[in-house]
Amino acid sequence: xxxxxxxxxxxxxxxxxxxxxxxxxxxxxxxxxxxxxxxxxxxxxxxxxxxxxxxxxxxxxxxxxxxxxxxxxxxxxxxxxxxxxxxxxxxxxxxxxxxxxxxxxxxxxxxxxxxxxxxxxxxxxxxxxxxxxxxxxxxxxxxxxxxxxxxxxxxxxxxxxxxxxxxxxxxxxxxxxxxxxxxxxxxxxxxxxxxxxxxxxxxxxxxxxxxxxxxxxxxxxxxxxxxxxxxxxxxxxxxxxxxxxxxxxxxxxxxxxxxxxxxxxxxxxxxxxxxxxxxxxxxxxxxxxxxxxxxxxxxxxxxxxxxxxxxxxxxxxxxxxxxxxxxxxxxxxxxxxxxxxxxxxxxxxxxxxxxxxxxxxxxxxxxxxxxxxxxxxxxxxxxxxxxxxxxxxxxxxxxxxxxxxxxxxxxxxxxxxxxxxxxxxxxxxxxxxxxxxxxxxxxxxxxxxxxxxxxxxxxxxxxxxxx
Ligand SMILES: [Zn+2]
Numbered sequence: 055x056x057x058x059x060x061x062x063x064x065x066x067x068x069x070x071x072x073x074x075x076x077x078x079x080x081x082x083x084x085x086x087x088x089x090x091x092x093x094x095x096x097x098x099x100x101x102x103x104x105x106x107x108x109x110x111x112x113x114x115x116x117x118x119x120x121x122x123x124x125x126x127x128x129x130x131x132x133x134x135x136x137x138x139x140x141x142x143x144x145x146x147x148x149x150x151x152x153x154x155x156x157x158x159x160x161x162x163x164x165x166x167x168x169x170x171x172x173x174x175x176x177x178x179x180x181x182x183x184x185x186x187x188x189x190x191x192x193x194x195x196x197x198x199x200x201x202x203x204x205x206x207x208x209x210x211x212x213x214x215x216x217x218x219x220x221x222x223x224x225x226x227x228x229x230x231x232x233x234x235x236x237x238x239x240x241x242x243x244x245x246x247x248x249x250x251x252x253x254x255x256x257x258x259x260x261x262x263x264x265x266x267x268x269x270x271x272x273x274x275x276x277x278x279x280x281x282x283x284x285x286x287x288x289x290x291x292x293x294x295x296x297x298x299x300x301x302x303x304x305x306x307x308x309x310x311x312x313x314x315x316x317x318x319x320x321x322x323x324x325x326x327x328x329x330x331x332x333x334x335x336x337x338x339x340x341x342x343x344x345x346x347x348x349x350x351x352x353x354x355x356x357x358x359x360x361x362x363x364x365x366x367x368x369x370x371x372x373x374x375x376x377x378x379x380x381x382x383x384x385x386x387x388x389x390x391x392x393x394x395x396x397x398x399x400x401x402x403x404x405x406x407x408x409x410x411x412x413x414x415x416x417x418x419x420x421x422x423x424x425x426x427x428x429x430x431x432x433x434x435x436x437x438x439x440x441x442x443x444x445x446x447x448x449x450x451x452x453x454x455x456x457x458x459x460x461x462x463x464x465x466x467x468x469x470x471x472x473x474x475x476x477x478x479x480x481x482x483x484x485x486x487x488x489x490x491x492x493x494x495x496x497x498x499x500x501x502x503x504x505x506x507x508x509x510x511x512x513x514x515x516x517x518x519x520x521x
Pocket of ligand 1: 434
């Protein structure tokens with residue numbers, strides 16, 4: 055008797071469970087009905103062009119390893135609100151081009167800056183863009199024209215890209231989950247040339263591989279947006295390529311025919327893929343990253359409700375006091391290469407009475423897709439920002455650096471204090487007049503707290519940041 059009662063009880067509970075589950079599925083199907091559209095355009099330069107990211111190259115590109123792309127994923131929620139994620143095999147989108155693209159999208163489709171993410175993979179084997187790191191490239195007139203024409207075409211092509219993505223919107227479902235892969239090495243805390251002697255690597259790191267899967271109602275994958283926080287600096291030669299993210303995207307598009315794979319760069323400014331410098335290593339890391347994504351796609355992913363919230367702002371990020379004219383003059387007499395070109399330009403501009411930049415409009419952005427928060431930062435963001443934001447908003451948070459405007463490195467307070475390339479000398483590479491002011495990290499994190507509150511992203515841990 056006892057057994058029968060228990061069985062009845064278990065059976066009723068199971069029925070109840072089924073009913074509840076069924077009701078949930080019914081409800082969720084409507085609330086999870088997204089619309090998604092995806093597009094891609096080959097942006098491989100037709101003629102030899104100067105490649106971006108290194109000051110040491112002495113001639114334009116020679117051929118390519120694979121084509122490079124801009125890609126767009128347009129999303130629409132149940133209420134009709136739209137966002138567009140644009141990814142690119144480029145070093146970084148400078149403010150001038152980004153602003154033109156975003157105002158074009160506002161004019162044509164009414165999209166606000168908050169609704170647009172323009173992320174660059176940071177490949178060091180893509181073309182130089184106009185008004186970006188100009189002091190480090192010894193361009194002749196012919197190359198300057200080529201860079202300017204290419205940049206002009208990039209704006210037109212990006213607008214066409216988004217048009218195609220919006221035109222192809224169809225009913226879809228969205229899923230998210232983090233994977234993991236570990237080829238990034240903290241390049242400030244591990245010397246590349248003594249790596250083989252090391253049995254332990256020093257962090258900090260962020261090994262997460264965030265994956266957003268977009269499938270149509272038949273369950274076929276339309277788009278795979280995925281990220282990693284690591285410099286695409288495996289390659290430094292003259293062949294055009296997307297570096298390891300280029301190989302990762304190729305691998306995923308090969309393994310998921312019909313799907314578009316969009317890579318976004320995370321807060322990888324102080325992370326290098328090590329060891330590096332061969333095409334086979336770039337392929338290896340590309341395949342490792344693709345395998346991490348495939349694992350996530352094969353296991354259960356979290357479905358997202360069709361609800362979009364967006365917030366965006368540009369904060370006046372202060373720069374420190376620039377070097378005096380005496381310091382610049384003394385520096386010019388001993389410096390060489392791009393550092394001399396930078397100091398000479400700084401001195402000339404001041405002699406002409408041009409104003410010296412004292413602050414920069416730094417872009418900060420928060421999206422929520424369903425309950426999934428995405429936070430983007432401009433510039434070459436160091437990994438400390440991702441770690442700090444994840445402490446506050448949870449480990450599932452998706453962080454993108456290199457978004458909307460890449461104007462320089464964004465060091466943490468610690469790295470700013472330590473100096474070195476990411477903390478100090480890279481400001482010359484980017485043509486900035488001085489280092490960032492000591493308050494940058496706190497200003498940026500405060501702004502994220504404000505925007506997160508605006509769109510309702512809950513904090514999982516408070517008290518880390520002063521209010
Ligand atoms: Zn970089």
